Amino acid sequence: MADNARRWNGWGLAGESVPVPTAACEWLTSRIGTGDPLSAVDESAVVVTPARTLTALPAASMSDAATRLRFACGQSFPDLLALRTGRIEAFPDAVCFPENADEVVRLLRAATDHGLAVIPRGGGTSVVGGVTVAPDAKPIVVLSLERLHGLETLDAASRLAIFRAGTLGPEVEASLAPHGLRLGHEPQSFEFSTVGGWVASRSAGQRSTGIGKIEDLVAGVEVATPSGLWRLPPQPASAAGPELRRLVAGSEGRLGVITAATLRVRELPEVEDGQVVLLPSWSAGSEVCRALLQSGNRVEVLRLSDPTETSFATTLVPLSRMQAIVSQMLFGFPRYRHGCLLLLGWAGAAQDVVLARHAAARVWREHEGLSLGESGWRRWRADRFRHPYLRDALLTRGWGVDTLETAAQWSRLGGVWNAVPTAMRAAAEAMGFRTAVMCHLSHAYPDGASLYFTFLWPLRAGSEFSQWNTLKRAATTALLAAGGTLSHHHGVGTMHAPYLESEVGEQGTAVLSAIVRALDPGATLNPRVLLDRGTINRSEPSGDGGDR
Ligand SMILES: Cc1cc2nc3c(=O)[nH]c(=O)nc-3n(C[C@H](O)[C@H](O)[C@H](O)COP(=O)(O)OP(=O)(O)OC[C@H]3O[C@@H](n4cnc5c(N)ncnc54)[C@H](O)[C@@H]3O)c2cc1C
DSSP states (O other), X not given: OOOTTBOTTSSSBTTOOOOXXXXXXXXXXXXXXXXOOOOOOOGGGOOOOOOOOOOOOSSOEEOOHHHHHHTSOOSSHHHHHHHHHTOOOOOOSEEEOOOSHHHHHHHHHHHHHTTOEEEEESSOOOSSSSSOOOOOSSOEEEEEOTTSOSEEEEETTTTXXXXXXXXXXXHHHHHHGGGTEEOOOOOTTTTTOBHHHHHHHTOOOTTHHHHOOXXXXXXXXXXXXXXXXXXXXXXXXXXXXXXXXXHHTTOTTSSOEEXXXXXXXXEOOSEEEEEEEEESSHHHHHHHHHHHHHTTOOOSEEEEEOHHHHHHHHHHOOOHHHHHHHHHHHHHOGGGTTOEEEEEEEEESHHHHHHHHHHHHHHHHHTTOEEOOSHHHHHXXXXXXXXXXXXXXXXXXXXXXXXXXXXXXXHHHHHHHHHHHHHHHHHHHHHTOOOEEEEEEEEEETTEEEEEEEEEEEOOTTOHHHHHHHHHHHHHHHHHHTTOOSOSSSOOTTTSGGGHHHHHHHHHHHHHHHHXXXXXXXXXXXXXXSSOHHHHTTOSOXXXXXXX
């Protein structure tokens, strides 16, 4: 059933919004100028093309226009553009809501027999085209996991919990908390993304530096395929051939439908503590992060904003005290003019947290760090799931905004950090507009870290897609050339598929193709993600007269 509480053409709950602060508008206007507001059409103005007739499906299904519209897109910039303008390329012919794993298997068998394509969908928060319906000769069924949710079993002794795939982040934590446990996997999309979606796209939560990515937390999986249920049970460790659970992580709905996952959970922390530190430069900040990870500091949240993100962040945070201090540091002392904010958070036994915090202080002091106290940490904790609402507000004000992410080893990280904005600025300039590119380092490891770029630009009516596409291509080419990975946690989807081979090699795509054929010989399952170059090369404006 379509979730009417969610906004149909943007982020989050329909009743929620976050305005762009005046200071942020001024910051953007002075750096990149103003653009053409992208207003959103009314739902009644969207023409939902008629559904193709399907033979009876072995699970509850809906094919009314409102449901098909709500399940047509994900949350990428092209998705938002399509939803706001009402120019949506394709709609599913039906949306199915299976209630158990056997129903999913029956559905996949029927789809294979009748030549349908099936797009598994969790929360629909993919930003890489993973759930976007594209025109296809095959009828398309979106398989929503939303009725398959909840905690199935808890093995408290082993700290393993089996969750059904459609369980949303808040339900995961709410069902563990009474047992004194938590998962701690908190992507920014936490409220609206699911266990199955996390595993299928190898997501990373904001605590991943301490807790690991989802693939580190998955101990076992149950996957529905057209040939039946495939169970990979949890083992603490095993040498029974290659690690197939890892193959399922990142399969993006192409190898099967994850119906349940066994997740490694941990004790609720006794205390949680954090602080914000100002470092004089990006290189000093990166050195602090590297030293913390390589010295084994048990920091759980780590986020270093570069000077541009630091400057922009001070326009967003209504924390006047912090703003005043940071501004004073940035503009008052030449040493901190290119200052970078570092957010650090710890959770665990009180004594361990104190020790880790002291150990970290020794490191950041060596690099001329200045503590800005705990209030910035508390504000970040309180607001972190509200920031995505800004995307919609920025579009309405005429600024395009999107994010992309990568990871690289420490020895290459500075090169990637430099190369991406340089390439994007040049690409924008060639098209006659300016872009502001900002970055934070997060999800750090002893051998490297993830870089997360946010880019903004003034929208030009009718060219929004071309502007975005130009920036995105320049960034992807630059980050790959500089040694970054195609994606640290958003995944491949349809958007990055043309680039996958450059990372995994011809042998890699050949192996992946062979596995897809073995598990899904009818090419029923999400056939455009991961490997379909043809689909992605469709990234120029469509012929409907619109820009997308
Ligand atoms: C505002 C915002 C913030 C975000 N923040 C983060 C972040 O902090 N960290 C992060 O990692 N990602 C983030 N993302 C990206 C996205 O939320 C993640 O990729 C998330 O894991 C997707 O989960 P989902 O349930 O929404 O999956 P969906 O978007 O529904 O699906 C994603 C992919 O997985 C497949 N899939 C979904 N469920 C299943 C299943 N049960 N079996 C098989 N395949 C399945 C789909 O076919 C698709 O290919 C963010 C996205 C947005 C819009």
